[in-house]
Amino acid sequence: MARNRDSGISAQQAMWYLDRRVPIALVLAIFAQSAAFVWWASGVSHDIQKLKEEVATLKGEAKDRLTMILEIATVKSDLRHMASAVERLERAVDKLGPARMWNSAPRARATTP
Secondary structure, three states: OOEOOOOOOEHHHHOOOOOOOOOHHHHHHHHHHHHHHHHHHHHHHHHHHHHHHHHHHHHHHHHHHHHHHHHHHHHHHHHHHHHHHHHHHHHHHHHHHHHHHOOOOOOOOOOOO
């Protein structure tokens, strides 16, 4: 067997090994904790995936709402322009007066025989 010059132990002894003095309960506890960690990590991974999907959905909804808000703003602007146009038309009609508005020149009624 090859000996390690610095410590004076053989290569086989330098390898890690489990001594009989280590209680089996400790080995089982470490194994159980490792399994619990893997289980917890998979749950966290699943939760992260669900949250990513929700974020993607919310981004789409936010874009839709933003588009709708912009369209509403455009409609409001158009309504303001229409309202000002109607006001101008009303003022113009008021200036004309009722006689010219309806072209109310007296007409002769046709008589029926």
